[in-house]
Amino acid sequence: MYKSDALAAFIRCGGSRGLFGGPRGTARQQTLEDIAANIRENRFKRIVVMAGAGISTPSGIPDFRSPGSGLYDNLQRYNLPYAEAIFEINYFHHNPDPFFTLAKELYPRNYKPNLTHYFIRLLHDKGHLLRMYTQNIDGLERLAGVPPKMLVEAHGTFATATCTVCRRDYKGEELRNDIMKGTVPRCSVCKGVIKPDIVFFGEELPRQFFTYLTDFPMADLLIIMGTSLEVEPFASLAGAVRSSVSRLLINRDLVGPFAWGSPCPNDVAEVGDVVSGVKKLVELLGWMQELDALMSVGTEAS
Numbered sequence: 001m002y003k004s005d006a007l008a009a010f011i012r013c014g015g016s017r018g019l020f021g022g023p024r025g026t027a028r029q030q031t032l033e034d035i036a037a038n039i040r041e042n043r044f045k046r047i048v049v050m051a052g053a054g055i056s057t058p059s060g061i062p063d064f065r066s067p068g069s070g071l072y073d074n075l076q077r078y079n080l081p082y083a084e085a086i087f088e089i090n091y092f093h094h095n096p097d098p099f100f101t102l103a104k105e106l107y108p109r110n111y112k113p114n115l116t117h118y119f120i121r122l123l124h125d126k127g128h129l130l131r132m133y134t135q136n137i138d139g140l141e142r143l144a145g146v147p148p149k150m151l152v153e154a155h156g157t158f159a160t161a162t163c164t165v166c167r168r169d170y171k172g173e174e175l176r177n178d179i180m181k182g183t184v185p186r187c188s189v190c191k192g193v194i195k196p197d198i199v200f201f202g203e204e205l206p207r208q209f210f211t212y213l214t215d216f217p218m219a220d221l222l223i224i225m226g227t228s229l230e231v232e233p234f235a236s237l238a239g240a241v242r243s244s245v246s247r248l249l250i251n252r253d254l255v256g257p258f259a260w261g262s263p264c265p266n267d268v269a270e271v272g273d274v275v276s277g278v279k280k281l282v283e284l285l286g287w288m289q290e291l292d293a294l295m296s297v298g299t300e301a302s
């Protein structure tokens with residue numbers, strides 16, 4: 001796996017950029033300023049965004065994968081056989097209580113979108129967004145006003161739910177009272193447990209995920225933010241754009257193909273605090289006022 005990924009990176013950077021000479025062999029390293037200019041001047045109109053927990057931690061949502069601050073460390077009180085069991089479908093069928101206790105904490109509307117979510121909304125409003133692929137199940141993209149059709153919620157959503165027995169569909173809102181009361185929601189028809197459409201370990205990815213097969217070849221810019229690129233198959237999407245396509249990483253650390261040594265000239269990494277990185281891009285775009293306006297409306301509405 002690692003070997004073929006490294007090979008893919010070599011082909012991506014060397015193959016397309018003339019590693020062995022040729023007119024494109026001296027391609028200039030792109031910068032955040034170049035990316036901003038290309039967005040501003042409408043050369044990037046089909047932007048795909050990939051995001052993970054790092055865009056939601058600034059909203060106060062616990063990151064389940066960071067040791068120390070992570071949710072897994074706070075799970076002892078649930079008396080689980082091991083931490084990941086909370087998201088395992090077989091364990092859920094055996095005992096749904098820990099998941100619903102957690103769901104109460106994670107439940108959307110307990111948290112507010114932050115600048116990164118509103119930036120994606122603004123990309124959409126301005127006609128630059130092709131799609132957003134998120135690993136997050138907090139629904140903050142929707143709360144920021146990104147339309148559901150622009151979203152691929154790769155690990156599912158609380159917005160919809162399904163009876164685990166008769167497969168009847170429910171709206172997330174219909175479970176809200178039960179979840180907030182700490183009661184396991186039950187189907188009105190068969191009394192089976194209703195599970196929010198969060199993708200558990202041992203479950204298939206939502207069909208929507210496979211939209212990537214058409215989205216990624218069409219993308220003209222890939223923005224990756226707030227993700228460790230460690231969970232497959234999500235992580236591999238970073239290599240699914242055409243080799244000539246610019247990729248911008250806004251993240252606390254270099255991850256995935258950005259951490260593999262010699263960078264591609266069209267890969268740009270803005271390493272550090274994610275909100276600050278996005279803010280820097282927004283300032284270069286000259287969109288700060290519009291973003292502030294969106295954010296203040298969002299705050300009033302909630």
Ligand SMILES: [Zn+2]
Pocket residue numbers: 163164165166167168187188189190191192
């Ligand atoms: Zn049912």
